[in-house]
Amino acid sequence: MNKTFLIGLLILCSCSQVTKDKNANIATKGELDLRNYDFHQTVSLAGEWAFDWKNLNQPGPTNPKPKESFIRIGERWKKHFQGTGYATYQIKILFPEVAKKNIYALRFFQTGGAAMSIFIDGQLELELGKVGKTKEEMIPTRSSGTVLLPHPNAETNVLVHISNFYHDDGSFWYPPTLGLYKKINDQIFNESIRDALLTGALIFMAFYHFTVYFFRRHKTIIFYFGLYSLIIALHSISLNGDSLYFLFPDVPYRLAFSLSLIFYLAMPSYLLFLYQRFPENFSNSIISFFIITCTGLFIFVLVTPSELGSQTTFYGISLTIIGLFYSIICMFNAVFQKKDMAFPLLLIQIFLFLSAINDTLFLYGILDNFLILKYSYLSTVLFQSLVLASYFTKSFLKNEILGKELSLLNESLEKTVILRTEEYKEAKQIAEDANQWKDKFISLVAHDLRSPLSTVYSALTMITDKSSTEEENTHILKQVFVILENAMATVEHLLNLNRFRIDKGQIHLQFSENNLIEIMRPLANSFSFELNKKSLQLDILLSETTTVYADTSLLIEILRNLIANAIKFSYPNGCVKVNAETNQEFTEIHIEDNGQGIPRERQTDLFSNPITSLGTMGEKGFGIGLKLCFELMRLHGGGIKVYSDGRTGSKFVLEFPNGSSNDKIS
Numbered sequence: 001m002n003k004t005f006l007i008g009l010l011i012l013c014s015c016s017q018v019t020k021d022k023n024a025n026i027a028t029k030g031e032l033d034l035r036n037y038d039f040h041q042t043v044s045l046a047g048e049w050a051f052d053w054k055n056l057n058q059p060g061p062t063n064p065k066p067k068e069s070f071i072r073i074g075e076r077w078k079k080h081f082q083g084t085g086y087a088t089y090q091i092k093i094l095f096p097e098v099a100k101k102n103i104y105a106l107r108f109f110q111t112g113g114a115a116m117s118i119f120i121d122g123q124l125e126l127e128l129g130k131v132g133k134t135k136e137e138m139i140p141t142r143s144s145g146t147v148l149l150p151h152p153n154a155e156t157n158v159l160v161h162i163s164n165f166y167h168d169d170g171s172f173w174y175p176p177t178l179g180l181y182k183k184i185n186d187q188i189f190n191e192s193i194r195d196a197l198l199t200g201a202l203i204f205m206a207f208y209h210f211t212v213y214f215f216r217r218h219k220t221i222i223f224y225f226g227l228y229s230l231i232i233a234l235h236s237i238s239l240n241g242d243s244l245y246f247l248f249p250d251v252p253y254r255l256a257f258s259l260s261l262i263f264y265l266a267m268p269s270y271l272l273f274l275y276q277r278f279p280e281n282f283s284n285s286i287i288s289f290f291i292i293t294c295t296g297l298f299i300f301v302l303v304t305p306s307e308l309g310s311q312t313t314f315y316g317i318s319l320t321i322i323g324l325f326y327s328i329i330c331m332f333n334a335v336f337q338k339k340d341m342a343f344p345l346l347l348i349q350i351f352l353f354l355s356a357i358n359d360t361l362f363l364y365g366i367l368d369n370f371l372i373l374k375y376s377y378l379s380t381v382l383f384q385s386l387v388l389a390s391y392f393t394k395s396f397l398k399n400e401i402l403g404k405e406l407s408l409l410n411e412s413l414e415k416t417v418i419l420r421t422e423e424y425k426e427a428k429q430i431a432e433d434a435n436q437w438k439d440k441f442i443s444l445v446a447h448d449l450r451s452p453l454s455t456v457y458s459a460l461t462m463i464t465d466k467s468s469t470e471e472e473n474t475h476i477l478k479q480v481f482v483i484l485e486n487a488m489a490t491v492e493h494l495l496n497l498n499r500f501r502i503d504k505g506q507i508h509l510q511f512s513e514n515n516l517i518e519i520m521r522p523l524a525n526s527f528s529f530e531l532n533k534k535s536l537q538l539d540i541l542l543s544e545t546t547t548v549y550a551d552t553s554l555l556i557e558i559l560r561n562l563i564a565n566a567i568k569f570s571y572p573n574g575c576v577k578v579n580a581e582t583n584q585e586f587t588e589i590h591i592e593d594n595g596q597g598i599p600r601e602r603q604t605d606l607f608s609n610p611i612t613s614l615g616t617m618g619e620k621g622f623g624i625g626l627k628l629c630f631e632l633m634r635l636h637g638g639g640i641k642v643y644s645d646g647r648t649g650s651k652f653v654l655e656f657p658n659g660s661s662n663d664k665i666s
Contacts, residue, residue, distance in 0.1 A: 029070055033094045034178075039102075042179030042187065045158075046073055049172075050090040053081055056131065056161045057088040059119040073175040077164075084170050084307060086133055086163035093156045093178070104149035105184035106158070109174040110142045112260065113167025113253075113306060118147055119159040135165035140253045140306075142238070142260070143245040146184065166253065168310040195236070195243050202233030221276035228269040235263045257306045264298040264316045267323040274327055278339060281330045290323055317360050324353040485526070509551040509635060516546045516580055516589070523559055527567060534572045534617065538563070541579035548580075548587050548656045554632045559589070561625040562652050566593040568615035569650070582658070586638065589654040598644040606642055 025037055027047030037043060051071040077083060108118060108128065115129030115138045125147045132138030149156070164170030177184065209226030216222060237244050238259035244251060268291040275282040297316055301309035328349045334342035460480070463473050520540050531538055548555060559578075566576045570593045577592045596616060598606065607630035633640045637657050644650040 027073075027091055030090060031092045031094070035094050035096045037096065039104075039180050039183075042177045042183055044175045044177055045091060045093075045106075046175040048072055050088075052088040052090075053077075054085060055088055056086060056133070057090070057159065059122040059124075059157075059159045073172050076169055076171045078169065083168040084135075084165045086131065086138075086161070089160040089162060089172055091158050093152075093158060095152050095154055095156060097154065099154065100151045102151070103181040104152055104178060105181040106147040106149055107177045107179075107184055107188070108145050108147070109176070110144050111162070111164070111171070111173040112142060112169070112257070113140050113310065114162055114164040114170065114173075115140055116145075117161040118145075119157075119161075120147060120149065121153065121157050122159075131161045131163045132165075133163065138163045138165055140164070140166040141245075142253065142256045146188070148181065149178075166257070166306045166310075168307050169313065192243065199233055199236050199243065202229050202236060206230035206233055221273060224269050224273040224276060228266055228273055231262055231266045231269060234259050235266070238262070254306060257309070258302060261298065261301050261309065261313065261316060263320065264294045264301070264312075267320050268294050271323060271327065274330070274345070277345075278330065278334045278342070281334045281337075281339070282327075286326065290319065294319055317356070321353065321356050321360070324349060324356060328353060509554070511549060511551060513547045513549055514552055514555055515544075516548055517542045517544055519552075519556060519559065520578060523556060523563065526560075527563060530564075530567050534567065534570065534574070536567060536570055536572070537575045539575060539577045541577060543580070546580045546582070546587070548589070549658060550636055550656050554635070558629050558632050558654065559591075561629050562591045562654075565625055566591055566595070566650070566652075568619045569593065569595040569613075571595055571616050584658070586655040586657060589656070590651060591654075592649065592651040594649040597647050598642065598650050600644075600646045603642055603644065607640065 025032065025034060025043050027045060027049060029048055030050035032045060032047065034043065048070040049072075051069045053069070071080075071089075073089075077085060077087070106118075106120075108116065108126065110128075115131045116127070117124060117131045118126040118128075126145045128143055128145050129141035130137075130139035158176075160172070162172055177187075179187075206226050206229035209222050209229060213219065213222040213226060237247075238256060244256060244259075268287070271282065271287045271290055275284070275287055294316070297312050297319070301312055328346065331342060331346040331349050335346050463477070517540070520542060524538050524540060527538065530536075563576065563578070570576060574594050577590070579590050579592075581588045581590070602611075607626050630640055633654060633656075638655045640655070641653040642650060643653070
């Protein structure tokens with residue numbers, strides 16, 4: 001895309017308002033020798049013309065004697081005299097012998113604030129405005145004109161009266177063009193077509209962007225670009241006096257002059273457009289300076305006489321060139337930051353800047369080249385329109401994509417709401433079940449406390465019996481201490497349930513490394529009464545260094561439940577084994593008994609559907625121990641498994657994740 005922009009800019013650079021003749025035919029001391037010129041192209045009457053300041057020489061039927069004073073066409077009066085006044089320009093053209101067989105034309109271009117009278121061999125052929133020796137006598141114009149030269153003499157004298165009291169930079173600005181009538185006519189026609197297309201395109205782009213802005217008021221970048229397009233469209237009309245006076249024959253000079261300087265307002269609107277596109281790269285204070293300065297300068301042009309207003313031309317052009325240079329610096333920064341569309345806009349800035357420099361040097365007679373500014377207007381508007389179109393196309397596509405994504409998001413949100421509602425219902429049910437488990441667990445602990453308390457009561461009653469011996473009383477007291485220690489541990493774990501209050505959907509756990517052998521020894525002692533009652537053996541097959549990363553209280557609670565469960569379903573004179581294995585991911589604790597086993601069909605929902613079962617000696621329970629262990633293991637991020645052939649013995653495996661974990665688990 002960047003290559004397309006560059007190629008387009010180079011093509012448009014080839015356009016010009018004034019075709020510059022590349023031959024060496026230049027007037028010298030008031031005479032232009034074209035006797036050896038074949039007129040295959042038009043020729044510019046550039047060079048030295050006879051000049052008479054503050055004098056309107058009367059034309060005669062023959063070529064008068066050349067004056068000793070000469071001046072180059074385009075050379076400003078103020079360089080030698082003053083900016084306003086009147087003078088006579090005269091040149092003698094030497095045609096080839098074949099000239100009498102052809103029809104020629106002489107084309108004169110507009111000169112701001114001037115009036116001209118053109119005489120050919122003493123005959124008045126063309127008047128542009130009205131020449132006068134004072135401001136009151138003359139009528140200025142900005143129009144151009146053509147003089148027909150049918151079968152000219154071998155020596156043809158061209159005399160021009162020119163007066164200028166309405167522009168501070170008076171002169172014969174542009175050299176006339178001489179050529180065959182057909183070529184001159186074709187040149188005028190082609191330029192008229194180009195100018196019409198140029199102006200029409202600019203006006204169309206301006207009103208197009210104003211219309212778009214009407215429907216998208218929040219996009220001020222569109223308004224500023226439309227304003228810029230309108231300003232340069234009006235300036236473009238003023239650059240071609242033929243188009244302006246053809247459309248409006250009676251247009252006042254004052255209006256035409258104001259339109260010629262309306263480009264003062266182009267730079268503020270253009271900088272505002274760029275600022276809206278790249279706000280990080282342009283300074284708001286600098287843009288405000290251009291707005292105030294350029295607008296104030298144009299207001300001065302509107303309210304003061306044209307000869308005073310024309311003195312601002314240099315300052316207006318300077319501000320325009322400085323503004324373009326500033327925009328180039330800012331765009332270089334945007335390109336360095338890899339901003340979207342920055343590089344094409346930078347090329348446009350450089351092209352505009354070079355065009356402005358070229359036309360300024362040509363206007364002041366420093367560079368003998370050609371005018372390209374008004375064509376650069378069209379190129380910049382077209383390319384910037386493409387940039388804007390690309391920008392808004394991306395915005396529209398983005399909005400379309402966002403619209404589709406929003407639609408999909410709404411559908412997803414609806415599904416999510418339905419899913420979350422179901423999850424909420426499920427969570428509510430789980431919470432209700434959890435409360436039931438807690439109530440049952442408390443009931444279980446109360447039941448377990450009632451039994452040791454009854455035993456203690458009975459033991460104390462026996463001690464008070466006077467028939468018991470001292471040795472019997474000592475044994476009873478030792479058993480009472482063991483029973484009370486177990487009861488106190490049970491109460492402590494009951495109080496620990498207060499830690500599991502839900503806080504914002506999360507349960508707080510206190511993780512630490514626990515030495516298994518240190519946990520199991522006191523736990524094994526707490527089951528001494530139950531083990532002795534059924535003559536069971538508890539084998540703790542653990543290494544001294546085996547550790548588990550878990551919440552200590554919950555670990556004890558899980559082990560207590562599983563060991564109690566193993567004792568409950570073990571036959572008398574049996575064995576309960578506890579061992580551990582460690583791998584890369586988990587530390588596994590195995591609790592195995594050789595009791596009555598668990599039926600296979602019962603194993604599938606053992607942890608989710610608690611059922612009360614009697615032990616091998618008729619022990620009762622609430623049936624919530626295994627489900628409680630399952631939930632406590634889930635809180636640790638681990639799991640619990642059961643292995644049994646359904647006839648003899650069961651093996652429960654606890655899987656605790658290794659390493660550190662979060663302090664909160666949802």
